[in-house]
Amino acid sequence: MQLVTLEQFVSDRQQEIEGATGAFSKILRDLSLGAKLISFYLRRAALSNILGEIGITNIQGESVQKLDHLSNTLFRQLFAKNPHIAGFASEEDDTFTPLNPEGKYVILIDPLDGSSNIDVGVPVGTIFSIYRRQTPVGTPCTEADFLQGGRAQVAAGYVLYGTSTLLFYTTGKGVHGFTLEPAAGDFILSHPDVKMPEKVSYYSFNDNQFHEWHSALQDFISALHRENRQSAKPQSLRYVGSLVADFHRNLLKGGFFMYPGTVAKPEGKLRLLYEAYPMAWLIEEAGGAATNGIQAILDVRPTKLHQRTALFLGPKALLEKIAQTLQPHVSVAKI
Numbered sequence: 001m002q003l004v005t006l007e008q009f010v011s012d013r014q015q016e017i018e019g020a021t022g023a024f025s026k027i028l029r030d031l032s033l034g035a036k037l038i039s040f041y042l043r044r045a046a047l048s049n050i051l052g053e054i055g056i057t058n059i060q061g062e063s064v065q066k067l068d069h070l071s072n073t074l075f076r077q078l079f080a081k082n083p084h085i086a087g088f089a090s091e092e093d094d095t096f097t098p099l100n101p102e103g104k105y106v107i108l109i110d111p112l113d114g115s116s117n118i119d120v121g122v123p124v125g126t127i128f129s130i131y132r133r134q135t136p137v138g139t140p141c142t143e144a145d146f147l148q149g150g151r152a153q154v155a156a157g158y159v160l161y162g163t164s165t166l167l168f169y170t171t172g173k174g175v176h177g178f179t180l181e182p183a184a185g186d187f188i189l190s191h192p193d194v195k196m197p198e199k200v201s202y203y204s205f206n207d208n209q210f211h212e213w214h215s216a217l218q219d220f221i222s223a224l225h226r227e228n229r230q231s232a233k234p235q236s237l238r239y240v241g242s243l244v245a246d247f248h249r250n251l252l253k254g255g256f257f258m259y260p261g262t263v264a265k266p267e268g269k270l271r272l273l274y275e276a277y278p279m280a281w282l283i284e285e286a287g288g289a290a291t292n293g294i295q296a297i298l299d300v301r302p303t304k305l306h307q308r309t310a311l312f313l314g315p316k317a318l319l320e321k322i323a324q325t326l327q328p329h330v331s332v333a334k335i
């Protein structure tokens with residue numbers, strides 16, 4: 001078997017990002033270094049007194065875990081030293097941080113997604129998204145550089161800290177996955193050009209909110225359950241509660257994920273910029289689809305850094321069916 005490292009793979013494909021000059025390789029190198037360090041911290045977290053909460057609440061209203069803080073600080077420090085990165089925005093921070101005015105790119109990150117799972121050893125992840133800045137090089141970046149919309153991403157990906165540490169990314173030329181070889185300390189190509197199966201083997205959602213969803217969505221899911229009961233090969237429920245882990249399983253095995261809004265809170269829980277855009281691009285590149293129930297996520301216009309959205313991820317045919325079901329109720333549910 002030929003071993004191809006992430007560094008080699010990216011450097012061979014520099015031209016995938018139009019006009020790239022080695023900057024993208026350096027950004028991915030920082031991302032992968034951050035991922036290796038977080039992977040190391042997570043493995044010995046219970047032994048290093050870095051589990052548990054810090055005692056503060058972040059901009060999302062969520063309690064900050066020690067490892068959230070550590071991961072956020074780590075990425076900020078790595079990116080601050082990278083001359084190609086003009087600014088950094090994180091799900092953990094109130095607002096974006098301008099970094100190097102000479103940088104051409106801005107980066108958005110969810111440093112440790114699913115962090116309520118850390119204390120119990122359940123997989124968590126990092127999600128990232130990179131844009132070419134809009135404002136002139138040589139000036140401090142502005143919020144507009146981060147609010148360009150999902151179709152302006154130049155790279156997006158995630159790291160899954162699971163039984164292995166995996167890094168999957170896209171630059172719009174397919175989705176490629178790498179596995180961390182701990183002895184060598186390198187990410188090695190393990191999943192070239194991933195395509196999502198059409199068949200839905202798993203469905204993933206938190207049905208605790210079933211009765212708060214719009215009735216059209218309740219009816220759709222009840223019908224799915226009925227079909228499953230009659231099927232010789234029913235779909236199985238798998239829900240980790242870490243988006244990266246749920247996404248990754250469904251991408252490789254074939255599945256459907258949703259985190260819809262409720263009638264009272266139609267905007268849902270997940271973040272458009274840090275979670276939905278990167279996952280939407282990845283799944284589209286793998287042959288699937290991502291919507292907010294009705295509209296393609298990548299076409300949803302961003303208005304603020306911490307905007308939330310309903311999120312549906314899965315094979316195109318299924319998401320089209322859901323969109324047809326929800327469309328007549330859009331004015332009621334604002335899903």
Ligand code: AFP
Pocket residue numbers: 062112113114115116117206241242243244246259269270
């Ligand atoms: P935490 O980072 O607070 O654990 O939230 C994880 C997450 O943003 C996403 O990764 C999950 O898909 C989703 O929330 C799970 O939310 P529920 O716990 O409400 O099901």
